[in-house]
Amino acid sequence: MPQSQFVLLFYLFWWGARIRGCFRRWPQPLLRGPEWFFNVRVQPGFYEGPGKKILQRYRMRMFIPFVLDIPIVMSIFIPGYLQYFIWLLLAQASVIHLNHVFSVDIAERQARHLAIPEAEQPVAAIGFSLQPRRLRDYTNPKLEWALALPFVVSFLWLLRYYFAAPEHHNLRHVFGVPVYYIYMELGLLLVKHVIVAWRTPVPQTQAAEHMLAREETRKYYLLMCDLNRAAVAAATLFWPIILSVSPATSLHLRNIWIAIWLAITVVNGVWVEIKRKQLLTMALRALPVKLPDFLQQTEIARWPLCYQPSAPMLVLKGARGYSLNLANTLAQFGAAYLAGWVVLFTFLRMGH
């Protein structure tokens, strides 16, 4: 099967996953019952009155990424720039996720005007864990060694390959791909850092249920990061194999490689659905409550970006939705990482 057909197959699968996502998000506002709209306890008759419009608007916003999709896909598929396909997927995944987060926030803010006033009062007691939460507390050393090994093997193999006949090979071409993968690994580690640091305040009532739901969600996202890291490590090991064989064998191997990943993606998709259902059941056991806002976040974070050195959080819940705190070290690392991508990409492109 030619690669373009594989890419098309991947893209169709991606659409399937996105449509499944829409089905999952469609009933989300009502999961806790008709007296709730997401995490807002609404007045009786909410869904027959103004709530109906809020719900409709939330559902309409789900389709924004699909609309954005059309011109991007046309500019990639029609001229045949299939090498940008992976970037398209990454960008779309980010847009879908951000769109959902902001859409839920907008809908909840609109629904709060029609909430039961007592339910909107913040609880008096807020609990927090005294268990230190560091990246190493969520790291399996054996797994880390297993993930590092493919990189070491790959680099040794490429060094041997390059120095066997340096005059025939382009340095950037040989080492560019693993360097790119290593940078991707670093990015995933940064994401893991953010997930570990994600704040976990819980109300005193149902503290155990809230804590369990948050910890399990954290572990799930960390596992997803590790799965992606494993995929990147496997891809790094595959690169010297591809370089070392003849072009005909290379093409054959690439087809097998893509077919394997297609199968893994399908299995992973099913597993993710099962896991998400388990997490949802856990989350529904913990009734949402409003926690006290000691920092007056709505006052200090008015725009999507803010600089608040005294606030320890990466993201503040401001007056207009979420606000990224640029004074946070993780935000600064994130910005440096993105700048590094541009530098790396430019440097690798210069070799072509």
Added chain:
Amino acid sequence: MLLTINTDDPRPIYQQVADGIKELIAGGKLEEGAALPPVRQLAADLGVNLNTIATAYRELQKEGLITVKHGSGSVVASLTSTERNQDELLRPLRTALTQMVLAGLPESKILRLVISELHLVGKGNK
């Protein structure tokens, strides 16, 4: 292990954090050498200013209950290492007892309350 902050409590947040950790140490729930979360983690979880938690930790350090090591975080210090004289320790007890007497509680009741509180605080140490 959960620590709770109450907005109805008249004590400032840093005091509630410090007192909460002290209670856990006294009750044996936080043993010598146990690591405490970094200031940033606690401050983020509670959604308070970094200085609030730093002040609480400083107070605990001043009282010799925790040791702060740069790079490895804060750990619970050995209880025997706290060098505080008896007078200093008795002062808050005396204040509390005075308030109870002024409130009109009989001596026997005050004694019962003190013993029961002592049992509650030192539960984990037995």
